[in-house]
Amino acid sequence: MPAGLQAKRVNELDCECLSYRFEVDGSNFTTAGEASVQVKRILRRIGFPPETIKRASIAMYEGEINMVIHAGGGIAELFIYEDKIVVVLTDHGPGIADVALAMKEGYSTAPDNIRALGFGAGMGLPNMKRYTDIMDIQTALGKGTVITMTVNV
């Protein structure tokens, strides 16, 4: 298991879920997406349907990339229940000024050097919404953003 990746079993009586925590390195585009690939592997091992795995891992990938581009990294947590997969992304970045605008396909504030890598299509948040059943965004300017995404199984 790579550094920064910890798995712990949450008190089953309280939660009845498996939880994993990933540190997303904000300075490294080479490792961006690693946690999502790990998540995909974990979900596959548990035996979720391929479509469910795809939805959860893509949504998480987009979130992970967003944290690297905009927030200097953050924490991604995965909670696996019998009937749903929940991904919580927490960062202490600049926050999202206009959530409705950020949700619009094609709208992006990514800088040019990021676009040169193929990011900044303005599809990150729309993809996250599209691939999940519930998406909640809590954001405060100058403080950070917490995004909670649920994929029902």
Next chain:
Amino acid sequence: MTVEALMEKTGFEVISLSNKSKMVEGCYAGDLLSWVMGKAEQGCLWLTIMTNINVLAVASLLDLACVVVCENAVLDEIFIKTAESKNINVLRTDKPLYEACLIIGNLSNE
């Protein structure tokens, strides 16, 4: 058609072909990663000029059949090693994106 058969018919250069019996079930062309992530389907062959490591993350997450790197875009060692270790098929051609699309499109008309 398998990725191996497509490679033989097109003559595209093999970069990584550890999963050569994988079937090509469709094609998608584009360079913006999240756009591809949202639109390309599982089993697709993906034509692009992007060669940073995140291309492989997208290919892996979407379970794509193959990545075709166009215009002989330069690939670094990390990219090639990662493609091999993750069993992601990667081919390369000197053709521009549009021409590479035509070549593959003509195969399906055969």
